[in-house]
Amino acid sequence: MGDATLDGGCACGAARYRLKSGPMFVNCCHCADCQRQVGSAFVINAIIETDRIEVLSGEISITTMPTDSGRPHDVHRCAACGTTLWSDYGRRGVMSFLRATTLDDRGALAPDAHIFTRSKLPWVTLPADTPAFEVYYDMQTLWPPASLARRRAILGDG
Numbered sequence: 373m374g375d376a377t378l379d380g381g382c383a384c385g386a387a388r389y390r391l392k393s394g395p396m397f398v399n400c401c402h403c404a405d406c407q408r409q410v411g412s413a414f415v416i417n418a419i420i421e422t423d424r425i426e427v428l429s430g431e432i433s434i435t436t437m438p439t440d441s442g443r444p445h446d447v448h449r450c451a452a453c454g455t456t457l458w459s460d461y462g463r464r465g466v467m468s469f470l471r472a473t474t475l476d477d478r479g480a481l482a483p484d485a486h487i488f489t490r491s492k493l494p495w496v497t498l499p500a501d502t503p504a505f506e507v508y509y510d511m512q513t514l515w516p517p518a519s520l521a522r523r524r525a526i527l528g529d530g
């Protein structure tokens with residue numbers, strides 16, 4: 373991560389945010405739920421502590437999506453235009469999955485891993501130098517130690 377400011381926002385410009393640091397990890401998810409929710413081939417989620425997302429302007433509304441696990445998935449959107457900005461999977465409150473292409477520099481956060489490639493669209497070709505997984509991965513082996521420590525600081529060993 374460089375020191376560049378990670379600012380972003382919604383499509384209408386009302387909601388603006390700033391990340392106070394880089395994320396812990398960046399997943400590119402090819403699961404069917406993500407594909408439907410964003411209406412595209414995949415979603416790029418930057419995983420970051422919720423208190424490191426500073427809302428600069430606008431109103432954020434929350435839509436709750438059903439999940440297979442039964443734990444709520446809260447989607448945080450611009451209240452004015454509905455652009456999804458970040459999600460709280462499982463409503464843990466402390467960890468968010470920021471939609472990385474809402475950053476002003478849409479390519480600033482490249483995926484650290486591709487997940488749920490079993491439902492990847494057949495015409496999407498993945499780069500050979502980024503780890504890819506049929507479903508998910510073992511976080512303990514893939515995440516950098518510093519990121520694991522950040523996660524432990526907000527979630528404990530859970």
Ligand SMILES: [Zn+2]
Pocket residue numbers: 382383384385386387450451452453454455
């Ligand atoms: Zn908006």
Ligand SMILES: [Zn+2]
Pocket residue numbers: 401402403404405406407488
């Ligand atoms: Zn997904």
